[in-house]
Amino acid sequence: MARTQAKPTTDGALLQIRNLRIEATVYPPGEAPRDITIVDDVSLKLEKGKVLGLIGESGAGKSTIGLSAMGYGRGGVRITGGEVIINGRDILKGGLRGLRRLRGREVCYVAQSAAAAFNPAHKLMDQVVEAALLHGTASRAEAEKRAVNLFRKLSLPNPETIGERYPHQVSGGQLQRVMTAMALCPEPDLIVFDEPTTALDVTTQIDVLAAIKDAIQDTGVAALYITHDLAVVAQVSDEIMVLRNGKLVEWGDTQQIITEPRREYTNQLVSVHQIAHQEKEAVGEPLLKVENVTAAYGGGMVDVLKNVSVEIRPGQTLAVVGESGSGKSTLARAITGLLPPRQGSITFDDRELPARLASRTRDDLRELQMIYQMADVAMNPRQTVGTIIGRPLEFYFGMRGAERDKRVGELLEEIEMGTGFLDRYPAELSGGQKQRVCIARALAAKPKLIICDEVTSALDPLVANGILKLLLNLQEIEHVAYLFITHDLATVKSIADSIAVMYRGEVVRYGPKSQVLAPPFDDYTDLLLSSVPEMEVGWLEKAIAGRKMQSAGN
Amino acid sequence: MGSSIATLIAQRIALGVVLLLAVSVLIFVGTQILPGDVAQSILGNQATPEALANLRKELGLNDPAVVRYFAWLGGVLTGDLGTALTTRQDIATTLMPRLWNTLFLAFWAAVVSVPLAIILGLLAVRYRNGPIDKAISGFALASTSLPEFFVGYLLIFFVAVKLQWFPSISTVYDGMPLLDKLRAIVLPTTVLVLVVLAHMMRMTRAAILNVMQSAYIETAELKGLSAFDIIRKHAFPNAIAPIVNVVMLNLAFLVVGVVVVEVIFVYPGLGQYLVDHVAKRDVPVVQAVGLIFAAVYISLNIIADITAILANPRLRHPK
Numbered sequence: 001m002a003r004t005q006a007k008p009t010t011d012g013a014l015l016q017i018r019n020l021r022i023e024a025t026v027y028p029p030g031e032a033p034r035d036i037t038i039v040d041d042v043s044l045k046l047e048k049g050k051v052l053g054l055i056g057e058s059g060a061g062k063s064t065i066g067l068s069a070m071g072y073g074r075g076g077v078r079i080t081g082g083e084v085i086i087n088g089r090d091i092l093k094g095g096l097r098g099l100r101r102l103r104g105r106e107v108c109y110v111a112q113s114a115a116a117a118f119n120p121a122h123k124l125m126d127q128v129v130e131a132a133l134l135h136g137t138a139s140r141a142e143a144e145k146r147a148v149n150l151f152r153k154l155s156l157p158n159p160e161t162i163g164e165r166y167p168h169q170v171s172g173g174q175l176q177r178v179m180t181a182m183a184l185c186p187e188p189d190l191i192v193f194d195e196p197t198t199a200l201d202v203t204t205q206i207d208v209l210a211a212i213k214d215a216i217q218d219t220g221v222a223a224l225y226i227t228h229d230l231a232v233v234a235q236v237s238d239e240i241m242v243l244r245n246g247k248l249v250e251w252g253d254t255q256q257i258i259t260e261p262r263r264e265y266t267n268q269l270v271s272v273h274q275i276a277h278q279e280k281e282a283v284g285e286p287l288l289k290v291e292n293v294t295a296a297y298g299g300g301m302v303d304v305l306k307n308v309s310v311e312i313r314p315g316q317t318l319a320v321v322g323e324s325g326s327g328k329s330t331l332a333r334a335i336t337g338l339l340p341p342r343q344g345s346i347t348f349d350d351r352e353l354p355a356r357l358a359s360r361t362r363d364d365l366r367e368l369q370m371i372y373q374m375a376d377v378a379m380n381p382r383q384t385v386g387t388i389i390g391r392p393l394e395f396y397f398g399m400r401g402a403e404r405d406k407r408v409g410e411l412l413e414e415i416e417m418g419t420g421f422l423d424r425y426p427a428e429l430s431g432g433q434k435q436r437v438c439i440a441r442a443l444a445a446k447p448k449l450i451i452c453d454e455v456t457s458a459l460d461p462l463v464a465n466g467i468l469k470l471l472l473n474l475q476e477i478e479h480v481a482y483l484f485i486t487h488d489l490a491t492v493k494s495i496a497d498s499i500a501v502m503y504r505g506e507v508v509r510y511g512p513k514s515q516v517l518a519p520p521f522d523d524y525t526d527l528l529l530s531s532v533p534e535m536e537v538g539w540l541e542k543a544i545a546g547r548k549m550q551s552a553g554n
Numbered sequence: 555m556g557s558s559i560a561t562l563i564a565q566r567i568a569l570g571v572v573l574l575l576a577v578s579v580l581i582f583v584g585t586q587i588l589p590g591d592v593a594q595s596i597l598g599n600q601a602t603p604e605a606l607a608n609l610r611k612e613l614g615l616n617d618p619a620v621v622r623y624f625a626w627l628g629g630v631l632t633g634d635l636g637t638a639l640t641t642r643q644d645i646a647t648t649l650m651p652r653l654w655n656t657l658f659l660a661f662w663a664a665v666v667s668v669p670l671a672i673i674l675g676l677l678a679v680r681y682r683n684g685p686i687d688k689a690i691s692g693f694a695l696a697s698t699s700l701p702e703f704f705v706g707y708l709l710i711f712f713v714a715v716k717l718q719w720f721p722s723i724s725t726v727y728d729g730m731p732l733l734d735k736l737r738a739i740v741l742p743t744t745v746l747v748l749v750v751l752a753h754m755m756r757m758t759r760a761a762i763l764n765v766m767q768s769a770y771i772e773t774a775e776l777k778g779l780s781a782f783d784i785i786r787k788h789a790f791p792n793a794i795a796p797i798v799n800v801v802m803l804n805l806a807f808l809v810v811g812v813v814v815v816e817v818i819f820v821y822p823g824l825g826q827y828l829v830d831h832v833a834k835r836d837v838p839v840v841q842a843v844g845l846i847f848a849a850v851y852i853s854l855n856i857i858a859d860i861t862a863i864l865a866n867p868r869l870r871h872p873k
Contacts, residue, residue, distance in 0.1 A: 070776055104777035116769035120867055121791035131777040166867045 014087065014189055014222050015046040015069055021081030022064050022073065022246075038064050038077060039246040048189070051216060051223045053237030053254070055230055055269070057460035058431070061246035062226045066192040069224060070107050071099040087189065104131030108183035112195040114175040118167035124178055125163025132186040143185060150181035153218060154211040173204035177211050184219055191216075193225045197232060201323040201487060203531045209235060210544050228460060230269050231533035234258050235540040242266045258535050268462065270535060275468060275494040279513045282498065285350070286311035287481050288335070288449055293344035295334045304330045305341070306505045312449065312498075315475060317482040319496035319513075321489065321528065327505040328485045332451045335483070336370060349448060366396045369442035373454035375434035379426045385412075385437050386422040392444040411440040414477070415470060432463035436470065443478060451483045456491055468494050489532050493517065501525050559869055563860050570856040577848040578630070582623050585837050596639050630845065636838040640831070645842050649827065653846065655726060656816070656823035659739055660808035663746035668801055671751050675758025675797075676790070680782055682763065691759075694752035706745045706818040713741065724819040742819045746812065750804040757800040761793035768792070795862035802858035810847045 022039035039061040046052050054062040068079055071091050083090045091102055103109075108131065111117035118127060128150075129143035138146065144163070151159035154177040167175060176196055183191045196212065197205040213236050216223055227233050233240060233254075240257040242249040242265065250263045261267045288311065295305040305327050312318045320328045333339040335346055337357030346353045349367065354360050372378045379388055389408045393399040399407060409419045415436040426434055435455060442450050452471070456464035472495060474480065484495055492499060492513075499516040501509040503524045509516055521529065530543050593609040594601065610616055614625065629636060635645040674694070678687045697705070714722035724738045765771070766789055774788045813825035820826070824843060831839035863869055 072776060074772070100778040100780065102778070103775070104779075109773070109776040111769060111773065113769065117773045119770040119774070119788050119792070121788075121865075127773075130774075130779075134778060166871050168868050169871060 013045045013085075014048045015044075015224075016085040017042065017044045017065070017068070017082065018085070019043055019082040020065065020068060020079070020084065022061070022068060022077055023080045024073075024075075024077045037246060039068070041082075042243070042246070042248050043082075044241060044251070046190070046222055046224065049220045049222055050239070051225055051237045053233035053240040054224060054226045054243060055228065055233050055240060056243035056249075057228060057462065059245065060243040062228075062243050063194050064246075065243070066194055066224050066226045067109075069190065069192055070103050070109060072103070101135070104188075105135040105137060105186055106188055107190045107192065108186060108188040110176075110179050110183045110191060110193045110196045113199050114179040114196075115167065115172055115199075117179060118175065120167055122166075123163065124165055124167065124170070128163060128178065128182040128185050131182075135186060137186050146187075147181060147185050150184050150215070151178070153215055154178075154181055155207075156181075173200055173208055176200060176208050180208075180212055180215060184215060184221065187219070188221060190222045190224070193223055195227050198227065198229070202489070203323055203527055205232070206531045206533070206540070206543060209533075210540055212236065213540065229533065230258065231535045231539075234535055234537055235533065242269065255537055258537070274490070275465070275472065277472065277494055277496075280313075280316050280497045282313055282316070282512060284313055286347075287314045287349060288312040288483070289345075289347040290331070290335065291345050291347070293331075293334055293341045293346065295330060295339055295341040297330075297339070303342070304505050305334060307344070308502075308505075308507050309344075310500050310507065310510060312481045312483060314448065314481055315479040316497040317475070317484055317495050319484045319486060319492040319499045320502060321486060321492055321499060322502035323487060323528075325504070326502040328487075328502055329453055330505075331502070332370070332453055332483065332485060335451065336368060362396065366392075366445045367448045368451070369445050369447040369449075370451045370453065371435070371438050371442050371455050373457050375431065375438045375455075375458075376426060378438055379434065379441075381426050383425075384422065385424050385426075385429075388426075388437060389440045389444055392441060396445050407444070411444055414443065414474065415440045430463075431459050432466060435459065435467055439467075439470065439474070443474065443480070446478075447480060449481045449483065451485070453485045454487070455484075457486065457488065464491070471495065489529060501528065558872060559863065562863050562869070566856050566859045566863075570852050574849060574852050577852070578627060578845055579623070581841055581844045581848070582626060583619075585841055586619060588835075588837070626841070630842075635842040638831070638836055638839050640834045640836045645839055649824070649839075649842060649846075651728065652822060652824050652827050655821065656809060656812060656825065658726075658735070659742060659746070659812065659816075659821065659823060660805070662736070662739060663743045663750070663808050664805055666743065667747040667750050667804070668754065670747070671754035671801075672758050672797070674751075674755045675762065676782075676785055678755070678759045679762045679766065679785055679789070682759075690755065694755050697748040698752040700748075702745050702749050702814050703818055705748055706741070706815060709741050709744060710818075722819070724821040726822065739821070742812075742815050742821055745815050745818075746808055750807060754797075754800050754804055758793070758797050761796040762789045765789040765792045791865070794865040798861040798865070799858045802854040806851045806854045809850045 020039055020042045021037065023035050023037050025033050026036050027033045042061070042065060044052065044065075054065060056062050064074070064077060067074060068084055069086070071079070071084065073079060079092060082092075084092050086102065086106060091099060094102070118124070125144060125147060128147045129138075129140065132138045132143040132146070133140060147163060148159050151162055156162050156174055156177055162170065162174075162178070170178065180196070193212065197208050200208060209232065216236070223236075225233055225236055230240075234257075237254050239251065239253050241251045242257065242263070244265055250257065250261065250266045252262070257266060258270055261270050290308060290310045293305055293308045294303055296303045308327075308331060310318060310320075310331075320331060322328050330339060334341045337353065337355065337360055340355035346355075348364070353364060383391075386405070386408055389411055390399075390404050393404045393407055408422070412419055412421060417433060417436055417440075421429070421433070421437075426437070429437065438455075456467050459467065468491065471482065475482065482495070484492075486492060496513045498512050499510070500507045501516065501524065509522055509525050516525070517529075527547060530546060533539065593606045593613065593615060597605055597609060614622060617625075626636070633646060635649065637643065638645050638648065641648075674690050678690045681687050710722045713719050720740045721738055722741070724742050726735050726738050730738075762785060766785075771784060771788055774784045779787070809824075812823060813829055815821070816823045816825035817829060824846070828840065828843045831843075
């Protein structure tokens with residue numbers, strides 16, 4: 001906590017953070033509260049008009065550092081040491097009043113989920129100009145004019161009138177751009193972008209990314225760009241700072257970080273995590289046959305699945321890819337019986353499954369298991385890992401006592417966690433461990449097919465990679481088939497034997513992996529493939545120039 | 555602004571009418587089940603059988619219940635609430651001025667309590683968990699925990715008798731100047747305000763605190779807004795629906811639940827009228843007052859529903 005008493009010197013830098021230390025108090029279940037250090041001795045410097053990318057896995061402290069540039073600690077987080085100097089003054093010494101003058105005027109913020117960050121009760125325009133009016137940097141008419149120009153610059157549709165809309169009337173990708181306009185409207189010196197494209201579809205992300213990059217270049221604003229995706233940050237940053245567990249790992253210019261990283265950890269992040277997965281030949285009778293399935297929500301008003309037919313062979317993986325709203329998860333709901341299809345049939349293991357979940361036998365249920373995206377809400381927080389994994393053993397096989405415990409132990413070994421976790425609660429596990437427990441719970445039922453719904457989307461890349469490897473290993477051992485729903489094409493390449501590409505409820509491309517991923521492509525598959533960011537400076541411009549069709553979010 | 559919102563509101567109102575009809579059946583059936591014979595209670599124990607039979611015929615008591623119900627309902631719909639058995643007076647003409655008196659009292663209690671509750675709620679959120687919050691909550695809880703008759707007599711003793719600031723008996727009559735009327739109802743209004751304040755204040759506080767967890771509150775904070783502006787401009791508009799619900803429930807209580815207060819302060823309102831006639835088993839009066847209370851309750855709740863619909867931007871501005 002030794003604060004240097006020297007007068008802040010800035011050397012022409014806009015933002016300078018020195019020896020930043022951030023702490024928080026945690027309340028672990030059943031233990032006394034204790035203080036933990038979230039950010040430890042981090043220093044950085046950013047010049048006017050430059051973009052610094054902050055990158056790291058969850059828990060690296062990147063958002064916390066970003067928010068410290070506004071003197072803000074989220075959820076009881078405290079800045080306990082160091083200096084944050086903006087425009088030549090230490091903002092941590094100006095008190096709350098000083099911070100309020102800084103926020104929304106010199107430094108603005110773009111959040112990860114614009115959908116949640118806009119107030120549903122007010123029109124977009126009122127929210128976009130609010131900060132400029134509050135700080136008196138523009139009259140209402142000026143601010144609105146500025147906002148409309150920004151809407152146009154960010155290529156939003158109907159820039160003159162979009163401000164009259166309410167947040168729920170605008171799509172997620174558009175909202176993210178409106179939020180960028182909101183941050184730019186008071187003409188700040190610095191913008192903190194906190195994972196602004198992470199929640200978007202890959203095809204929408206590229207548009208928003210290009211819009212943000214143009215806006216930064218045109219306005220000359222400096223930016224801290226926070227993300228866990230190195231390929232994304234490489235497109236917009238001048239420099240990149242790699243963080244891990246609240247400590248600095250490496251800091252250099254973008255080209256150096258992605259082409260010649262000096263630290264082992266950076267190298268791990270940079271290297272492409274492709275799992276070499278040999279496609280299996282489609283032999284034998286299909287385990288699951290989905291034939292001409294059409295399904296609709298709310299009494300058949302709009303079909304969200306249109307005439308979908310796919311097959312899965314025993315012990316193989318079918319990947320279903322598409323943007324949000326393409327019907328991937330609806331297909332899973334139709335197969336599991338949660339949404340009885342309007343037309344078509346689902347054949348599983350040579351018998352036709354009843355459409356409705358309630359009419360299925362216990363064996364139908366057992367042989368078809370599911371794993372979800374949000375592992376932490378898919379488990380009862382008041383049950384231990386042992387109880388969670390033991391439950392399907394009791395329910396389907398009537399196992400009790402020592403027999404059950406032995407099997408739970410075996411399953412824990414299979415997911416590479418070990419019996420030490422038997423008495424732990426979900427809250428005590430990391431994101432990857434939680435997902436592993438969910439996998440063990442699905443395996444406990446000895447299923448023939450597991451539906452994996454975006455199981456790695458919420459995880460950090462390295463952790464996700466571990467989960468994919470585990471799933472492939474388990475497939476070898478247990479000979480289980482997967483229906484793998486994802487929007488991430490890198491994941492698809494690593495795990496699939498066959499691929500179905502979905503677009504607006506229809507399967508637009510379907511076949512073995514090698515065939516689906518080989519040219520010639522249809523327009524939509526081409527868009528999907530070309531939208532996946534690559535770890536290469538200048539990729540964004542090339543990709544935008546080479547596109548054949550507009551993304552659906554536009 | 556679509557027709558969908560008009561449909562939703564029309565549905566609520568239609569539902570309210572149906573509910574009111576159902577309540578009218580309940581009130582009618584309920585008063586029929588009550589033991590005792592109306593003719594007997596009018597004429598007393600000494601009445602001759604012939605006189606009783608004549609009166610029953612005159613009152614239509616020999617008709618089947620269904621016929622009597624519809625006759626009553628038809629009367630109510632045309633503004634005829636029947637005749638009081640005990641006083642032989644037309645119920646509608648005696649009841650109207652009293653209804654106005656009750657509404658007058660309720661109106662002023664609402665004018666004071668609703669803004670006060672909301673402002674106190676906002677203050678409690680602004681200074682949450684601090685001494686101001688605790689003081690507001692403590693005062694509000696204490697005032698609700700004390701029964702209204704206790705608070706009423708306490709006020710009469712100190713304010714009316716000892717200090718002699720306001721009259722202890724709240725007499726109002728037609729043609730009384732407004733200021734005098736207001737002076738007369740200061741004490742009962744104070745009691746009513748104290749009774750309903752806490753509930754509304756606590757709900758305002760809870761509803762706004764719930765909204766304060768949202769990401770858009772953080773957005774507002776990072777724009778540099780002051781704490782009170784954040785609560786007023788960003789939290790409150792999203793907490794309106796639950797707050798209005800509780801406010802309406804309490805307004806209904808101000809009309810329907812004032813019986814005790816009216817009796818304490820001898821205020822010529824509906825509550826006192828009801829109490830008098832329940833004691834005398836005057837069934838038509840009890841029916842009429844019951845129906846009015848039900849109508850007040852149901853309409854205030856419909857207003858709460860409609861406000862909640864109108865406060866939701868997703869319904870006001872469909873895609």
